[in-house]
Amino acid sequence: MTKSMKKLHKPTRRDALKTLALGATGAAAATSLPLWARYASAQSAEPIRVGFQVHRTGIGAAYGRWYDRTTTAAAELINENGGINGRPVEIIAEDDGTDPKRGAEVVEKFANQHNCDIGFGTLFSHVVIGSAPRAGELKLPYFVVSEGHHVASGMLNRYTLQPGITDVKSQVQAMAPFVASNLGKKVTMIFPDFAFGHDHRDYFTAAIEAQGGEVLEHIAIPPTETSFTKYFPKIPRDTEVIYHVMVGPAVLTFVKELGEFFGPNRPEMFGFIDSLEAVDIGSPGLEFLDGTYFWEGNPRYAQADQSEHDAFFRERVGVDANGASVSDPKDVSTYAHMFGCWETLHVVKAGMESAGYQGTGDRAKLIEAVEAMTDMPHSQAHPQGAKLFNGKTHQVFGHQYITKVTDGKLLLVHTTSIEDTLYPDEVDYTTQSL
């Protein structure tokens, strides 16, 4: 290896092509290749086909659009740096309509028609859960970017992994120490009455109790509700913190009516940015949120101590310092989630290179290589922050960010440790056969 590396620095055409044919130069070697040699590699090698299951239509379309941009940017970067094992990455996108039935069909299409090496990029939990059984049966490595607890819960299978984004259970439980110490211990939770809301209800209630706090009232809002005022009298008077995770188009109405209900004397408020992903925080009606706190997977606004990796990530994806598209300041990104696509593709690259991945026959080796990963340092490949991957549960853990709405921007006030997000393993996928 050392010998061939030395040769690459003073290449003859024959030597360089011989090295490329061996296909074992790895990422470091690939980035050290002269530019002409990178192109020679890309042109001569069969691409790595990444089946991108994207929500282009349906309820997930706003997320899907930004997942698409991030994935495209990550693939371009990987290709500029020599691809994976000297082979270019080709993104083959298929719309799943944010529908689990279509999602499963798309997975079949990736495996059986496009001959993809992996499936990748699914966000909405119901699409992941509907698609994962087929991915497992087809033995197609399925890298999801969903933040659902479904992977780590043991519900899915050995071929489904979530190495680029943390799950809701770890996110929620990591919020409890901050809420209890800084905002109050008597909490009222307002959440949508379906699985996403139930996850918050269950995980946060347990976590705040572990901090010596309590949830005074759980207020579940039916998913078809369009007006919320009638639920607010249920909020106990001694509530110190309102924890809210409303999602969907009604969220603006929810905030407006909550503001009208409380007036200037509101309790502290803590929410998940999922409610306002792709929504301008300065939108009319959201003034009431000023001074309230949010969980963010990745801070939307570039912070004063912004890392070079975040700056690089923004530039490559085309996002400005306010978290909006550089070409349209009104086009707000889904910044708290979309880094997951970028990081996942880099994990795939690292896994394939570690496994010496050559083709679909090496899919099992890829799974084992990713399972063997642990520490993922804060870097260009992981711009959101350092991470710790658990190969048994197929779930990654990482820092969480808490921001405060200040003068129409979300400013960082707290970063959790990775340890705050850990919980006991609920499954060991490595015991399942490949």
Next chain:
Amino acid sequence: MSISTKSLGLHLGLLAVLFVLQFVLPAYHHGNIARIMVLASYAIGFNILFGYTGLLSLGHALFFAAGMYGMGLVVNQFGLPPFSALLVGLLVGGLVALALGLLALRTEGVAFMIVTLMFAQAGYLTVLYFGEYTRGDEGFVIQQAERVMWGIDLSDPTNRYFAALVIFGVSLLVTLKLVQTPFGKVLIAIRENEERARMLGYDVFLHKLAAVVLSGVISAFAGASYGLLFGYVGASFASVQYSIFPLLWVLLGGAGTVLGPFVGTLFMFYLIDLSSGITSAYMLIAGVTLVALTLFAPQGFVGELRKRVWRWLP
């Protein structure tokens, strides 16, 4: 050759072709046809009510989901083996259809459509409400180990294909037989002229109720089978979209024809599959195609075939 022999030959011929396709289809289309056969069974169930009895239900997802959840919950919560779970799915579907029929058949026409739509929406919200068991909108997985029936692993592509063929074959032949029985002919009579059927002495309400239950049971059969074969049970299958799908499939293929539901499902599946590769506005293509078909082939593919060529088609 008598009409019934010709008819039986045609339908058995289709099943034979599907049997042979198992051995020649590429993997992707092999999986698609298995899926289409199960979905076509759902359309067949819908067609009994819409095509043969003249009752337009906009809430058939309720029956599909009743079968799917009836099967899935007893597997997930009580560990019932797949065949028993399938029977539970059928039973639940039948009971839900009976209850809905008793209430909804008090109305007719547009009111019947609205009542069935509302019941289906109530069913969808019920799935979300009992999220502790159903996992709400996320749904849950039927694990591979729970999908082994009589030693046959239904997650295996070949086994799944043959299972789907059996499900489709049973649904197809039951319908074919049904439309040839006096009971089926009364249903058609009700569709054509309800008052005349009543005047001839038939108990119209009872016949309609039986049609609702039969239609519900076949739809539930498809729903339970779908969950079992593809390993997922989810609330989206109870949503209004899945009430509209069988209507589209049946309209495309030919309402009131035995083969129409299969042809319509096949056409619609590949229309979406192929057009989604071209544009994200693939539902627009589906919509335009539907409008064009309504204008130029209002009786659907098989309906037009019956009108123009094979007048004996059931």
